[in-house]
Amino acid sequence: MLMAHPVVLSKLVEEYEALSVLHAEDGSREVRRRMEDLAYTLCVSTGTRDVDTALIAARHRLPGARPEDDSVLTA
Numbered sequence: 001m002l003m004a005h006p007v008v009l010s011k012l013v014e015e016y017e018a019l020s021v022l023h024a025e026d027g028s029r030e031v032r033r034r035m036e037d038l039a040y041t042l043c044v045s046t047g048t049r050d051v052d053t054a055l056i057a058a059r060h061r062l063p064g065a066r067p068e069d070d071s072v073l074t075a
Contacts, residue, residue, distance in 0.1 A: 004045035009058040012042050016055070 004012075016038045023031045042054035046061075 003047075003061065006061050006063055009042075009045060010062055012038055012045065013055060013058050013062075016042065016051070 016035065019031055019035045019038065023035060039051035039054070042051060042058060043049060046054045046057035048054040048057050
């Protein structure tokens with residue numbers, strides 16, 4: 001499986017998190033649609049099926065992540 005470059009993943013995560021805050025405040029259709037697009041891209045980029053798992057997987061691939069720390073993953 002191809003994996004996105006960590007820089008790309010970082011930008012996707014940053015944008016998704018920023019839009020999450022904006023959606024909580026605004027909730028516009030445009031923000032919601034962009035979040036759906038980012039969620040899909042994150043899932044495809046990380047080989048996962050839901051955005052929460054995709055965010056965890058993406059963060060584990062970012063520089064400075066401790067790959068041996070799986071404390072946020074369920075058994």
